[in-house]
Amino acid sequence: MSLRSRSHVALLLPALALVFATACGGAAATPSPAPTRSPAPTRTPHTATVPASLVGTTWQADIQRTGASAGVWTIAFTSHDLLATNPSPDAVSFPVGIANVTADQIDFITPQDCQAGDPQPDATYTYAIVNNQLTFTLLQDKCRDRREMLTAMPWDQQP
16 A cells, blocks of 8 residues: 555544444544543541540650651640641641541551551551550551551650
8 A cells, every 4th residue: 555545544534433423323523622630539537536635635755666757756635636747847737638537446548658558548546545556457558658657666645
């Protein structure tokens, strides 16, 4: 087939496709703009209600020898989340992502960067407060950073 014949075929194929689509009851294809890349959705909890007995309480733990930053970490419950602050001098509190809290169990929503492709990435821990210490016990969590931060040692209640 000559180059000229190939160019005619190349022009004819899209026209035939349009004729067949229209003749078979399909709508003519209209070009759509190229898809824009939007950021990955972030899952933030807005429905979690933290028990009043936990709200406003601050806890600290000196976390060493884990993947988390070494030093004194602080966590504090708000009415809808758990805020964590790492030991860095210029650290800013960040939400850990509570999905649900009961009297002895806490579920977390896992951030995109910690999911590792897991279709069910959320985490569950039990927790207990004994002698002014908060202890998290892992039930399931594939996010290593959170797992190591929460379970490295008991958290001491701050005045």
